Amino acid sequence: MPTECITFRETNYFSSLICDYLEEREALQPLYNRFPKIENFKAQIEEKAKNGLSEGSRKILSESLLKQYQKTEASEITLQNIEALKKQNTFTITTGHQLNLFTGPLYFLYKIVSTINLSTELKQKYPEYNFVPIYWMATEDHDFEEINFFNFKGKKVQWNRNASGAVGELSTEGLDVVFQAFSKELGVGNNARALRNLFQEAYTKHTNLADATRYLANALFAAYGLVIVDANTKELKQLFVPFIEEELSKQSSFQEVSKTNKLIEELGFGTQVNPREINLFYLTKKLRERIVFENNVYSVINSDISWSESEILEEVKSHPERFSPNVIMRPLYQEVILPNLCYIGGGGELAYWFQLQDYFKKVKVVFPMLLLRNSALIKTQKQAEIQEKLNLSTVDLFLNQEDLLQKKTRELSAIEIDFSKQKAHLEKQFADLYKLAKQTDKSFLGAVAAQERKQIKGLENLEKRLMKAQKRKLQEQLEKVKTLQNQLFPNCSLQERNANFSPYYLEHGEELIPELIKELKPLRGDFTIITI
Numbered sequence: 222m223p224t225e226c227i228t229f230r231e232t233n234y235f236s237s238l239i240c241d242y243l244e245e246r247e248a249l250q251p252l253y254n255r256f257p258k259i260e261n262f263k264a265q266i267e268e269k270a271k272n273g274l275s276e277g278s279r280k281i282l283s284e285s286l287l288k289q290y291q292k293t294e295a296s297e298i299t300l301q302n303i304e305a306l307k308k309q310n311t312f313t314i315t316t317g318h319q320l321n322l323f324t325g326p327l328y329f330l331y332k333i334v335s336t337i338n339l340s341t342e343l344k345q346k347y348p349e350y351n352f353v354p355i356y357w358m359a360t361e362d363h364d365f366e367e368i369n370f371f372n373f374k375g376k377k378v379q380w381n382r383n384a385s386g387a388v389g390e391l392s393t394e395g396l397d398v399v400f401q402a403f404s405k406e407l408g409v410g411n412n413a414r415a416l417r418n419l420f421q422e423a424y425t426k427h428t429n430l431a432d433a434t435r436y437l438a439n440a441l442f443a444a445y446g447l448v449i450v451d452a453n454t455k456e457l458k459q460l461f462v463p464f465i466e467e468e469l470s471k472q473s474s475f476q477e478v479s480k481t482n483k484l485i486e487e488l489g490f491g492t493q494v495n496p497r498e499i500n501l502f503y504l505t506k507k508l509r510e511r512i513v514f515e516n517n518v519y520s521v522i523n524s525d526i527s528w529s530e531s532e533i534l535e536e537v538k539s540h541p542e543r544f545s546p547n548v549i550m551r552p553l554y555q556e557v558i559l560p561n562l563c564y565i566g567g568g569g570e571l572a573y574w575f576q577l578q579d580y581f582k583k584v585k586v587v588f589p590m591l592l593l594r595n596s597a598l599i600k601t602q603k604q605a606e607i608q609e610k611l612n613l614s615t616v617d618l619f620l621n622q623e624d625l626l627q628k629k630t631r632e633l634s635a636i637e638i639d640f641s642k643q644k645a646h647l648e649k650q651f652a653d654l655y656k657l658a659k660q661t662d663k664s665f666l667g668a669v670a671a672q673e674r675k676q677i678k679g680l681e682n683l684e685k686r687l688m689k690a691q692k693r694k695l696q697e698q699l700e701k702v703k704t705l706q707n708q709l710f711p712n713c714s715l716q717e718r719n720a721n722f723s724p725y726y727l728e729h730g731e732e733l734i735p736e737l738i739k740e741l742k743p744l745r746g747d748f749t750i751i752t753i
Contacts, residue, residue, distance in 0.1 A: 223605075223751075223752045224740050224749055224750065224751050224752070225615055225749075225750040225752075226745065226747035226748060226749055226750070227615055227616060227619070227747065227748050227750070228240075228243075228747060228748070229243055229593070229596070229746075229747070229748050230243075230244075231616050231619065231748075232596075232619045232715075232748050233619055233620070233621070234619070234715050235568050236490075236568055236572070237490070238490045238568075238572055238575070239568040239571060239572070239593060242571070242575075242593075243593065243746050248488055249488070249575075251484065251578070252481070252484075252485070252575040252576075252578060253574075253575065253578060253588070253590075253591055254578065254587075254588040254589070254590060254591075255590050256590070257563060257590045257591065257592040257744060258744065259342065259343075259346050259744060261590065262343060262346070262347065262562060262563075262590070263347065265562050265563070265587075265589075265590055266312060266347065266350060266562060268587050269312060269560060269561070269562055269587050270309065270310075272585070272586075272587050273560050273587065274558075274559075274560045276307075276309070278460055278558070279306055279307045279308070279309075279311075279560065280307055281456055281457070281459075281460060282306055282457070282460075282558060282559070283303055283304060283306045283307045284456075285454055285456050285457055286303045286306070286448060286450065287303055289435070289449075289450075289451055289454075290303070290435075292427070292432055292435075292436075293432075293435055293436055293439050293449075294439075294443075295439065295443060296439075296443035296444060296446065298443075298444070298445070298446035299439070299443055299446050299447065299448055301446070302351075302353040302354075302446045302448050303448055305351045305353060306353060306448075306560070308351065310349065310350050310351060311350070311351040311352075311353060311560060312350060312351070312352055312353070312560045312561065312562045313352070313353045313354075313355045313448075313559045313560055313561045313562065314336050314339050314340045314343070314352055314353070314354055314355065314561070314562060314563050314565065315336065315355040315356075315357055315555060315559060315561050315563070315564050315565070315589075316332040316333060316335065316336045316355070316356060316357065316564070316565040316566060316594065317356070317357035317358075317359055317555070317564075317566070317570075318332055318356065318357075318358070318359060319359045319362055319364075319367060319368050319388075320358060320359060320360065320362070320368055320388050320389060320430050320431065320434045321367075321368045321371065322368060322369055322370055322371050322378070322379075322380055322399075323371050323378070323403075323420060323423075323424075323437070323721060323723065324371070324437065324438075324441075324721065324722055325368065325370075325371050325721070326371070326372075326717060326718050326719060326720070326721065327716065327717045327718075327719075327720050327721060327722050327725070328567065328594065328596070328717040328718060329722070330441075330722050330734065330737060331594055331595045331596060331597060331717060331737070331741065332356075332565060332566070332567075332594045333354070333356055333438070333441075333442055333447060334595060334734070334737045334738055334741050335565045335592070335594045335595045335741060335743040336354040336355065336356070336447075336565050336743075337354045337442065337445045337446075337447060337738065338595075338738060338741060338742065338743050339352075339354075339563065339565065339592070339743040339744065340352040340353065340354040340446075342743070342744065343562075352562075353446070353448055354445065354446060354447050354448065355447075355448050355449075355450055355559065355561070356438055356442075356447055356448070356449045356450070357450050357452065357555060358389065358431060358434055358435065358438075358449060358450065358451050358452075359388075359389075360387060360388065360389025360390075360430075360431045360451050360452070360453045361387045361388075361389065361452075361453050361502075361504065361509065361545045361546075361551075362387065362388050362389075363385070363386060363387055363388060363509045364388075365384035365388055365391070368388060369381070369382075369384075371721040371723075372711070372719055372720055372721055373403070373406060373721055373723055373724065374406070374724055375711065376406065378399060378402065378403050378406075378721075379399070380395060380396060380399050381395070382394070382395050385507045385508070385509075386504070386505070386506060386507040386508055386509050387453065387504060387509050387545070388430055389429065389430055389431035389434075389451060389453055390429055390430070390431065390506065391429060391430045392428060392429060393424050393425070393427060393428060393429060393430060393433055396424040396425060396433075397424075397425050399424070400417075400420055400421055400424060400425060403420060404417050404420075407723075407727065408727070410727075411730065412726060412727045412728070412729075412730040413727060415726070415730065415731070416723055416726055416727065419437065419440055419441075422436060422440070423436045423437040423440070431451050431453075435449050435451070441734060442734070445738070450559075452554065452555070452558065453504075453542070453545075454542065455540075455541060455542040457558050458541035458542045458544065459541050460557060460558050461541065461546075461554050461557050461558065462537055462538065462541050464550070464553060464554070464557060464584060465501065465537050465541065465544050466534060466537055467584065468499060468500060468501055468550065469499065469501070469512075469514075469519065469530075469533060469534065469537070470530070470534075472498050472499060472514075473580065473583050473584060474496055474500050474549050474550060474553075474580050475496045475497065475498050475499075475500070476583075477579045477580035477582075477583045478496040478549060478576050478577065478579070478580050479496060480579060481575075481576050481577070481578070481579045481580070482495070482496075482576060485575065485576065492572075492573075492576060493569060493572040493573035493575075493576065494548050494549060494573045494576065496549050497511065497547070497549075498513070498514060499511070499512050499513060499514055499519075500546065500547045500548075500549040500550045501544050501545065501546060501547065501550065502544075502545040502546075502547060503521040503524075503526065503543060503544065503545070504542070504543050504544065504545040505543060508521075508524065509545060510522050510523050510524060511547075512533075512544075517529075517530075519532075519533045548573060549573075549576075549577070549580075552564070552574060552577055553577070553580070553581065553584065553586060556581070556586050556587065556588075556589060557586060561589050562589060562590060563589050563590040563591070563592055564589045564590075564591055564592070565592045565593075565594050565743065566591070566592075566593070566594060567593070567594055568593065571591050571593060574591050575591075592743060592744070593746070594743075595741040595742070595743055595749060596715070596717060596748045596749065597717060597737075597740075597741060597748070597749040597750070597751055598618075598709060598715070598716055598717070598748070598749070598750045598751070599716065599725060599751050599753060600709065600750065600751070600752045600753070601728070601752070601753055602752060602753065604705060604708065604709065604752075605752045607701070607705050608705060611629075611698075611701060611702055611705065612632070613629075613702065613705070615750055617629075618705075618706060618709060618710075622703065622706060622713060625702065625706060626692065626699055626702065626703065629695075629698070629699060629702050630691050630692050630695055630699065633695050633698055633699075636691065647673070647676055647677065648673075648677075651669065651672075651673045654669045654673075655669055728753070729753060736751075736753070737751075
C-alpha cells in the first residue's frame with residue numbers, strides 16, 4: 222500500500238483552529254495540557270498516576286466492563302486489557318463515537334485505528350506501563366436522526382422508526398428490514414457474504430443498539446485488544462456523583478467554560494458549544510431532557526418532574542444512573558472513570574475539548590492530551606494511474622472543484638487565460654492619468670477612478686468568457702478530472718465523512734483493517750493518502 226501525506230492545512234477541509242493547534246501556535250497553549258508528542262506522555266502518565274483512579278475505582282471499572290462483555294465473545298487480549306485496568310500502571314487511550322448504523326462514516330475506523338496504534342506505540346516507548354485502547358460508545362445520546370443511516374455507493378441506507386430517549390437503549394426492531402434492503406445491494410462473493418453476516422449478527426441478533434454496536438466494533442477490532450465502554454451504568458455513574466452534585470449546586474461548568482469561551486473568541490475563533498447553567502440531562506427509559514434551575518426549583522423540561530435542592534441531591538445518591546452529562550460534562554465523566562492519558566477525536570470534538578481545560582482545573586481532574594485522529598483518503602491503483610495521466614497533484618485533488626477545473630483549463634489551454642499583464646499595464650496607464658488629474662482639476666479624479674473600475678471590470682469579464690470558452694473546448698479532458706474528484710470526494714466532501722467502510726471491505730475484505738493499522742500513524746500529524 223503506497224502512502225503519501227499532506228498537511229491538514231493543505232487539504233482546505235480543517236478549521237484554522239485545528240491547523241494552528243497542529244502547528245503548536247503559542248497563543249493556543251492555555252487551551253490544552255500537553256501537546257501529543259511521544260516524549261510528553263511521560264509527564265502525563267506521572268500526573269495521572271498521582272491524581273487518577275483509586276484501586277477501588279479501577280476495580281469497579283474492570284468489573285463493570287466484564288459484565289458488559291457477558292453478551293459478547295471477547296478476545297483473549299481484550300479480556301487481558303480489562304483485567305489490567307485494575308493495575309495502577311495501566312492507562313487508557315480513548316476515542317468516542319455515536320452509535321451510527323453499521324459504523325456510519327468511514328472515519329469511525331480511523332478513530333479506533335488511531336487509538337490502537339497509539340497504545341502500541343506507547344507500549345514500545347514506555348514498556349513498564351500498560352496502555353489499553355478504548356472505544357467509548359455514546360449510548361446516552363438522543364439524536365437518532367444523526368445515526369440512523371449510512372451511505373453505500375451513493376445510496377442512503379436508512380432505518381426509519383420513531384425514537385426517544387437514549388439511543389443505546391433503542392430496540393433493534395425494524396433493522397431486519399434494513400438488512401434485507403442492504404443485502405440486495407451487496408452482490409455476491411466472500412466479502413459480500415462477510416458483510417451480510419456482520420450486519421445480520423449485529424443488528425438482528427441483539428435486542429438494543431448498544432449491544433449491537435458493541436458486537437460490531439468487537440467483531441472488527443477484538444484482535445487488537447480494543448475495549449468497548451458503555452458508561453450508562455449505575456456503578457460507573459456512582460463514581461461521578463460528587464461532580465453531579467457540584468454541577469447542580471454550584472454550576473461550575475457554566476462559569477468556567479464561559480470564561481474560556483471569551484478567550485477563544487479573543488483569539489479570533491468561534492466556540493463549538495455553549496454551556497448551560499446546568500449541563501445535565503435527566504434520563505429514564507424513554508426520556509432524556511435537560512435539568513433546569515428556576516425560582517429555587519430544579520425541574521426537567523417537557524415533563525412534570527421537579528425537586529427542591531435536598532430532594533434532587535437525594536435523587537443523585539439513590540439513582541445516579543438517571544443523571545446524564547451533556548457535551549460539556551461528558552468529557553469530565555470519561556476522565557473521572559478512566560485512567561486516561563489522551564483523547565483522540567475529530568476537529569469538531571477537539572474544538573469543544575479546548576473549551577474545557579479551566580473547568581477541569583476547577584474540579585481538580587487531570588486534563589488529557591488531545592490528539593487529532595488520523596484522516597485518510599483511499600485510492601485504488603486504477604484511480605492513482607488516472608490521476609498520474611491527468612497530471613494532478615495530490616494537493617490538486619483537494620481543491621474546490623471549480624478552482625480545480627479552472628487550474629486545469631489554464632494548464633491545458635493553448636491560449637494563456639490570464640490577463641494579469643493587461644491589468645498591470647492598465648493600472649500603470651491610470652497611474653499617469655491620476656497624476657495628470659491632480660495637476661489640473663481634482664474633481665476629475667472621480668471620473669478617472671470610475672473609468673479605471675469599468676475597464677478593469679471589462680478585462681475580468683473577458684477573462685471569464687475566455688475561460689468559459691476554453692472549458693467547452695477542453696470538456697472531454699476536464700470531465701475526466703471531475704469524475705475522478707467526484708469518486709474520491711463524494712458530494713464534494715471528504716471521503717471519510719461521507720462513505721461507509723462497506724464498499725472498501727467489499728473490495729479488500731479482511732485485509733482492510735490490518736492495512737489501515739499498518740499505514741496510519743497517529744502522532745505523525747498529517748493527512749494520509751493510501752493507494753490500494
